[in-house]
Amino acid sequence: MSLAEQRAEFEFTAFGGPAGAEVTGLDLSVPLDAAAREAILEAFLAHHVLVFRDQDLTPEAQHAFTLNFGELENHVIRLADGKPPPLVHIISNLDADGQPTAKPYSHGNYFWHTDKSYHAIPSLATLLHAREVPPAGGDTLFANTARAYDRLDAATKARIADLRVEHSWEASRANTGNRPATEEEKRERPPVVHPLVRTHPESGAKCLYLGMHSSHIVGMDHEEGRALLAELQDHATRDDLVYVHEWRPGDLVMWDNRCTMHRADANYDMAAHRRVLHRTVVKGTAAPA
Numbered sequence: 488m489s490l491a492e493q494r495a496e497f498e499f500t501a502f503g504g505p506a507g508a509e510v511t512g513l514d515l516s517v518p519l520d521a522a523a524r525e526a527i528l529e530a531f532l533a534h535h536v537l538v539f540r541d542q543d544l545t546p547e548a549q550h551a552f553t554l555n556f557g558e559l560e561n562h563v564i565r566l567a568d569g570k571p572p573p574l575v576h577i578i579s580n581l582d583a584d585g586q587p588t589a590k591p592y593s594h595g596n597y598f599w600h601t602d603k604s605y606h607a608i609p610s611l612a613t614l615l616h617a618r619e620v621p622p623a624g625g626d627t628l629f630a631n632t633a634r635a636y637d638r639l640d641a642a643t644k645a646r647i648a649d650l651r652v653e654h655s656w657e658a659s660r661a662n663t664g665n666r667p668a669t670e671e672e673k674r675e676r677p678p679v680v681h682p683l684v685r686t687h688p689e690s691g692a693k694c695l696y697l698g699m700h701s702s703h704i705v706g707m708d709h710e711e712g713r714a715l716l717a718e719l720q721d722h723a724t725r726d727d728l729v730y731v732h733e734w735r736p737g738d739l740v741m742w743d744n745r746c747t748m749h750r751a752d753a754n755y756d757m758a759a760h761r762r763v764l765h766r767t768v769v770k771g772t773a774a775p776a
């Protein structure tokens with residue numbers, strides 16, 4: 488099938504909920520032309536989460552597709568051999584022997600977050616490609632943080648308008664019960680401060696910006712600030728603001744970290760079923776405003 492034929496056939500179908508649209512009829516292993524890229528970017532801004540069905544991408548092909556949207560991020564975490572993961576890396580519930588385990592190496596992705604908010608310029612987008620998924624469950628949930636901001640009452644909007652939040656790798660590790668950050672990791676990723684209400688650099692929408700990488704609200708009593716962050720996170724992750732993605736093999740899901748939070752759901756027998764996804768992350772282009 489030629490590129491022109493593909494473009495004629497591929498289409499977007501919005502899920503109609505708080506986020507998400509399905510993209511069918513497009514083979515992402517074929518290089519995109521400018522028109523297809525523009526159509527994807529437009530849908531990405533409108534729907535925040537795009538679900539490309541029926542893909543079969545090598546890591547090289549996923550890397551190439553990701554480059555349509557910016558530069559790829561590197562990672563803080565180190566593998567057992569002390570090296571950073573490759574730019575296309577594996578998210579799975581497999582142990583060192585390749586067997587499914589209920590206690591994967593890192594479980595931070597089961598807590599609400601927006602990717603790499605511990606960077607001064609956090610990630611723009613993340614792409615996950617399903618290679619192996621459980622027969623049911625192992626979902627990924629996406630919360631629309633722009634809509635969450637919109638639905639706050641006026642008094643709360645006024646209260647939080649100028650608040651700033653410290654995010655850090657160290658806080659993230661503590662918040663999720665993972666092993667503490669090492670001194671080297673802390674040096675490599677010192678704390679950063681972001682507005683609690685972040686303006687999306689492209690849409691202009693105001694979005695709540697919080698999640699598991701956040702530590703505290705700058706200048707506010709620590710516990711009071713933590714309680715406010717927890718309250719806002721509960722608000723932002725109500726069922727009516729969340730799209731639940733039920734994975735099918737071959738899905739490639741691409742989401743906007745600037746106006747969503749996400750988390751994996753351990754709603755499957757992790758010790759029995761394999762869940763293997765290939766991940767790429769696109770660097771942001773501007774500090775949150």
Ligand SMILES: [Fe+2]
Binds near residue numbers: 749
């Ligand atoms: Fe994530």
